[in-house]
Amino acid sequence: DMSNRAADYFFQNISAANATPGPESDEFVDQDRRTGTKTLMTMPLIGWTPNNIDRACAFSIAKYGPQQQVEQWNPDCGNGVRTDGTRITGNDPRDTSLAIGPAFVQAWIEHMIGKYGTAATGGVLFYNLDNEPMLWSDTHRDVHLEPLSYDELRDRTIEYAAAIKEADPSAQTLGPAEWGWTGYFWSALDWEEGGDWWNHPQDRLAHGNIPLVEWYLQQLRAYEQQTGTRLLDYLDLHIYPQGSGIFSANAGDNNTQALRLRSTRQLWDPTYVDESWINEPVQLIPRMKEWVADNYPGTKLAIGEYSWGAMGHISGALAQADVLGIFGREGMDLATLWGPPEATQPGAFAFRMYLNYDGAGSTFGETSVRASSADQEKLAIYAAQRSSDDSLTLMIINKSTTSLTSTVSITGLTEAAPAQVYRYSAANLSAIAPQPEQAVSPTGFSALFPPSSITLVVIPAEGLELPEKLYLPMTRR
Structure with a gap:
């Protein structure tokens, strides 16, 4: 049972120390079932999965030469950046990974159906169609160096989502799970050339100058019209406030705390100009509603990752309580917080105010x-x-x-x-x-x-x- 830490930690394989025999993903589902939580499982679309070599590293120093950083417990494991600052290319993905296809995903789902049942009978309900694919050429450059294009995103989505629906027609899928603002409008191929790429985005212009998310929805709607099968149940986008110091475990100074609390308006307010490099109204939830209404009606809304930071501080709790209220008022169907608070942190009390304010299970209305x-x-x-x-x-x-x-x-x-x-x-x-x-x-x-x-x-x-x-x-x- 192996995972690869990608750019987060030296592109290294780390084996799981499971408490019980079986895949680590089963432990994840088991814990969710103990707490009455719906599981959201991420399915790979990238075409690779870790091999069974523990501590295998994508950028061996012996194989690829000296590098800027070395993993302290594995002196042969580098960060994939040469000492002169250039990135290593041409590495062999098989050093750490195995090539896979839709059959791998289907076998995984069939295993979970065998243990937990189908989604319709109480098994795993939600499947993410990978995670932040427009960042693959950075976060997973050891196996996907080329920047992702409009067409590759569509093709991989259709190929793998169809496999998921074939394995469990009652399962619900979420995509494209894009990281943030630039990923809503452009592909990684657009920003590859650098400079003022947004003035001449090559990939977007080749697709009618249609923003990425809108084009994505149009393509999946066309697939359903042609085949009768809906492959996408939720439009899933991620949002992390881009203002300085907001998305941080630290509360920051008084100005940062005030900015954190103002910036929740980017979820809904068309008059709020985002106080970051974005520098324009985000109004994410109304924008998502409009994209769905115009391009693929009937698709539900998900924010698969978000965080306003400072879960250990009252400002983080206030922001989290505000965000939960906004989600309810604006009609968000599903949202998941990245990095849940510890039970004793202020951020946890923001959730308790809605879900268990008196310690006896009493809740805010629905x-x-x-x-x-x-x-x-x-x-x-x-x-x-x-x-x-x-x-x-x-x-x-x-x-x-x-x-x-x-x-x-x-x-x-x-x-x-x-x-x-x-x-x-x-x-x-x-x-x-x-x-x-x-x-x-x-x-x-x-x-x-x-x-x-x-x-x-x-x-x-x-x-x-x-x-x-x-x-x-x-x-x-």
């Missing part, structure tokens, strides 16, 4: 109710009705460093009833604290929200007649 703030950047609000008892749940996030008093107006409340209140804040990073009940009138209530705080208000169902509701399922990950 049927979205329209909610808006006069200043969403400072005091964000999200609302949903809970099906188990019809209570109205409000998540109110004070992203500022000062206390804010606000009137919360509610339409459709015909009777006054006291609300339960729970809060997580910088005042106590180790627990979600129950608060005194909040008096509520038929028109709402007024309350003070402490600085850097997440407040959950639970209004009982009596007297609620809420308009403009949208069911938005929440999946535990």
Whole structure:
């Protein structure tokens, strides 16, 4: 049971120290099943998998000469960059890897079906169509040196996704799992030439000057129209905020923390100009919706990787709580956080505020109710009705460093009833604290929200007649 660490660590094979006999991927699925988590398994499209040679290295110093960096525990393992700074090319991929095709993927899925059943009967449901393929020529240059093109992405997607659907027609696929902004619009072949490549992107221009994601959706829609088989269930894109210091384990200084909290607007706000090299509105979720509506209706939305960083700091918790609220309000179907927080970190409490705020399994609602703030950047609000008892749940996030008093107006409340209140804040990073009940009138209530705080208000169902509701399922990950 072997994995290759690619550019993350010297393109080296590392064997797994499994606790039980069998593939490491089975341990992954077993753990998910113990915690009631849906598994998202990545299937390789790149055409290679690690061989069984432990500590095999793609760029042997004995074979390819001196290199800039050497792995400290394996002095024959280099980083693939010569001492003069040029990259080594022409290496033999078979030093570390075996060539594979769709049959490899099918055999893997058949193994999982044999152990867990099909997706329809409780087995593995989600399959990623590889990971960030436009970066292969950098992250996996030992086996895929050539930059990926529009056509190769389409061809590999069709070849391998068809194999997945043949092995388990009930499985759900996600793609293209692109890394970020440039990967949404251009291919690796476009930016290969460097310079001001965006002014004359060779690959995109050869495909009608259509942005990559739109062209990708068009091609897969055409395949379904020709064959009757849908190969792509979710449009999957990754997003990491590009502003300086945001995506980091460190909270950063006050300016960085404020930028982290502002930058969540790139997920939805057409008026927010991204404060990074992107320097234009990202508005990712509305953009994804538009791409799907125009090019492949019926495709669901996924953000397969994201992180606003600082999971060990209150600013990371506030950003994470804000992001979860945005996902629900905007109708994101699936999202997975890269690098989950430790159980005691503030970032974990952001999830608990939605999924287990009282320690007894009580949750935020799953049927979205329209909610808006006069200043969403400072005091964000999200609302949903809970099906188990019809209570109205409000998540109110004070992203500022000062206390804010606000009137919360509610339409459709015909009777006054006291609300339960729970809060997580910088005042106590180790627990979600129950608060005194909040008096509520038929028109709402007024309350003070402490600085850097997440407040959950639970209004009982009596007297609620809420308009403009949208069911938005929440999946535990």
